Amino acid sequence: MDSPAVDDLLRGLAPQVVGVLTRRFGDFDAAEDAVQESLLDAAAQWPEEGVPDNPRGWLIQVASRRMTEQLRSEQARRRREERVATQAPADRRTAPPADEAHRADxxxxxxxxxxxxxxxxxxxxxxxxxxxxxxxxxxxxxxxxxxxxxxxxxxxxxxxxxxxxxxxxxxxxxxxxxxxxxxxxxxxxxxxxxxxxxxxxxxxxxxxxxxxxxxxxxxxxxxxxxPDDCEVAGLLALMLLTDARRPARTDAGGTPIPLAEQDRSRWDGTAVAEGVALITATLARGAVGPYQLQAAIAAVHDEATTAEETDWPQILALYGLLERMSDNPVVSLNRAVAAAMVHGAGTGLDMLKALDAGGRLAGHHRLVVARAHLLEMAGDRRAAIDDYREAASRTTSIPERDYLITRAARLAAADHPR
Incomplete structure (x- = not known):
């Protein structure tokens, strides 16, 4: 088995082994450290020597041995320090319960x-x-x-x-x-x-x-x-529907590409289908939470074959529900952009002005980026250029900074063609 496959296997086994050792020894901190060491051993040995028939049991055995050695060393140190002539009563952590074999499963x-x-x-x-x-x-x-x-x-x-x-x-x-x-x-x-x-x-x-x-x-x-928790399903659907766009989010140099300009044929169709099916089934079951609403918005975006076919009225309505439910200023920001797509850039800019006055997104570059985008939509290139540059100075993401600077430069060049 190659190293990436081993890494995937180990990541799946890690919490299971930590759980077994924590129940066996009663010490989460020490168990976690011992398991990390056993994972390093496995990552070094398994690609060369092959994966054991029972990889979970191998990890449990190696990590348990490390914990036992650590506990014995600690007990010896304490005995030396306390100069106790007789051995202290056995720590309950060193004696696994009688049903440990069953519980280890x-x-x-x-x-x-x-x-x-x-x-x-x-x-x-x-x-x-x-x-x-x-x-x-x-x-x-x-x-x-x-x-x-x-x-x-x-x-x-x-x-x-x-x-x-x-x-x-x-x-x-x-x-x-x-x-x-x-x-x-x-x-x-x-x-x-x-x-x-x-x-x-x-x-x-x-x-x-x-x-x-x-x-x-x-x-x-x-x-x-x-499986019956709707918000867990909603979060998984949201992740799948969002991550499906990752192949088209950057160009060959790593520069971000806006959603409206992405090549949708590069989106992961399998992830989109799974995410849409998951959120569709979940929404039909009743109570709706924030993650489900975000997933529903992502699904509307992903189901549009072109940017022009995006159902912005539905997205605006979903953001309205989400805003009332979550009271999150970033949701309000996204709702303003959706409102601009439905009712015009002026409406969105008015909403952003009110949001800025509220102070909850003070200094946040996302608000400045959104305002620059809507100013560009409204035809106010000079103000859009200023905001793109201001947003570039605020972001800590190098790719996003480069994209915003480039966007401002293109608008400036359009204003002053040679």
Whole structure:
């Protein structure tokens, strides 16, 4: 098996093995560290020596051995320090329950998701911990994805694990009421991971494919385990429908291409079909949430064979529902753009002016980009050029900055043809 296939296998097994060791030894922090070491061993050995017949059992055995050695070393150190002549009572963590063999067959992936997305953690900490403990990424890989030093990311992950440990929450699926409260955090973290992968906020590339793919994998896993939850299905549909456009989002040099100008034949038709089928079935079941509405908007875009055929009145109506439900200024921003497509650029500009006055998007380059786009639609090229340049100075994404500068330059050249 080649290295990419091994990596995919390990990422799927990682949360299961962490779950087994956490239940066996009662220490999530140590279990997670031991599993990461076993994953590194497997990534080095399996491509050369072949995947074991029971890869999950191999990882459990190797990680368990590391934890046992660590616990014995820690106990020896404590005995030396305390100068205790007799051995202390055996730690319950070193004695697996009688039904451990049966319990080791459980898939604790969803438990791990809920644990790593605990509301006590900040979104940044929850993302990092989820990618490491559930996604199976190394600290170095996560640090590289978010362009921070590895030591910084290691501290972030360590603090997150310590906070979970201090909370004293047991390693099990939350009770129904608590699960319902915590599910929002789980979905929010997966949503943030996907967005950072699909449109990286910093750096020289627009996409971080490993993050968006990992978010889709985890969302699919959550949907498999919670098939009746409409918002889980909505989030998966949203990711599929959005990621389907990725092949057409940039040119050969990595410069972003606006949705209206993309070659739709390059969109992933299989992902579009799956996403549309998923959101169509989900919306028919009753209660509608924010992720379902966003997926429905994405489906309207994806089902249009050309930009001109986009059903903007339907998109505007969906954004209206979403705005009333979520009270998110970015949703209001998108609704203003949709209103401009239906009622004219002036309407959209008036809505953006009111949104800017509200201050919730103060300094946000997205509002300036939207205003520049609508000013261009309205024929006010000079004001559009100024806003494109201002937005370029505010964004931290190099591809987006280059695109905005180029857009301004093209408008300027059109104003002053040779």
């Amino acid at each position: 459980r898939d604790d992936t969803l438990v791990m998701l809920f644990l790593c997305c605990h509301p006590a953690l900040t979104p940044a900490s929850a993302i990092a911990l989820t990618l490491r403990s559930v996604g199976g990424l190394t600290t170095a890989e996560i640090a590289k994805a978010f362009m921070v030093p590895e030591a910084t990311m290691a501290q972030r992950i360590s603090r997150a694990k310590q906070r979970i440990k201090a909370s004293g929450i047991p390693f099990r699926m939350p009770a129904p009421e608590e699960r319902a409260r915590r599910l929002g955090s789980v979905l929010h973290v997966l949503y943030l991971i996907f967005n950072e992968g699909y449109a990286s906020s910093v750096g020289s590339t627009l996409h971080r494919v490993e993050l968006s793919r990992e978010a889709i994998r985890l969302a699919r896993m959550a949907h498999d385990l919670l």
